[in-house]
Amino acid sequence: MVATRTEVQEVQPISSHKNNYDLNFMRQKIFAYEKTIKDDFNIFKGDLLEREACSFVTSNMNAFLFGLISDSSVKAEIAWSLPYRLKERLHHFDLNKIANMDIDELTGIIKEKPALHRYPLNIAKYLKAAAELLISKYESNASNIWANGASAAEIVSRLEEFKGISHKKAALGSLLLVRDLGIDIKDKENINIAYDIHIRRICLRAGFCSQDTIEDVTMAGKRLLPEFPGRLTSSFWAIGRDICRPTNPLCSECPLDDVCEHNLSLGEDIHA
Known part of the structure; x- marks a missing residue:
């Protein structure tokens, strides 16, 4: 999936990531996954509601x-x-x-x-x-x-x-x-990524933030996609629910596997 010029806008790197992966590459991975899930996890456009x-x-x-x-x-x-x-x-x-x-x-x-x-x-x-x-x-x-x-x-x-x-x-x-x-x-740009249990777990494990606080998770979303952090919510929620599970995560199936720090000991005890 080719990202638009807006989507690949340069931002401050996530300094905590040991490999300092290019954020544009990371976004394209996320956008590609977003395209695959389509409306599967959308409460209004999927099949969840009658x-x-x-x-x-x-x-x-x-x-x-x-x-x-x-x-x-x-x-x-x-x-x-x-x-x-x-x-x-x-x-x-x-x-x-x-x-x-x-x-x-x-x-x-x-x-x-x-x-x-x-x-x-x-x-x-x-x-x-x-x-x-x-x-x-x-x-x-x-x-x-x-x-x-x-x-x-x-x-x-x-x-x-x-x-x-x-x-x-x-x-x-x-x-x-x-x-x-x-x-x-x-x-x-002021619509933030949701402070959801699945999203919090991903941000900690991937190294997008170091603490489980609403401020840290919000800032992680802003660094990843400053022009619309909230857009990340659906993809991250879906990854957290089905792939980056509290226990036995399916890392090989995760679109963020290449850019993740794999801090798998984190996030198991996160509750709503």
Whole structure:
């Protein structure tokens, strides 16, 4: 796969790497792998979601926000199906009605078998609070969070105002908006690689960073692809889940094998 001029822009070398591999070569390896996985690990474009649930969260931005909030402690397909399943059970998706619901009632609906989430009470609190904030600050429309040319930093900051959205999830949300929903965010250099367990393990083992902190992993992403660090998220996540596993990693199958320090003793004990 031939990288574009933007993709091969020169950046500061990763000084910790003992062989000081050329970053352009490393990126081309990553982009080539990205092309092979296509949409296999894309929650919206792959086969993880049923058509109706996928259509709902990609066409209704309030549902998208609810899905992002729910994306914690459960499989992604469960989290992102929750808005559609909730609408089915409520027989509506009216923010005013959701904001005025009793927490116990909303919890019971989420908890009803099959449960829509592993932690129904917490999610009920988060979604009710989200509905209230959307009504009071964003005219009942989550699209206003990123409207009018908002920067990536502004979007992340606004998403973090919602209960249940950490900095990690806010960064993921901004990435999904650009990559999958076609939202034009001009400062893509401020959309960071996700601080995910699989990605953290790769960065430590490969020598991209020396410490498991959000600052170190974020800076590793910026050094690897300064113009759009978040683009690395899908490839690194897929490598970490299926190849660079906590134990018995399949190094010979890894696209980063040639540029990896193979610090395999690191990363086994990383938890979310």
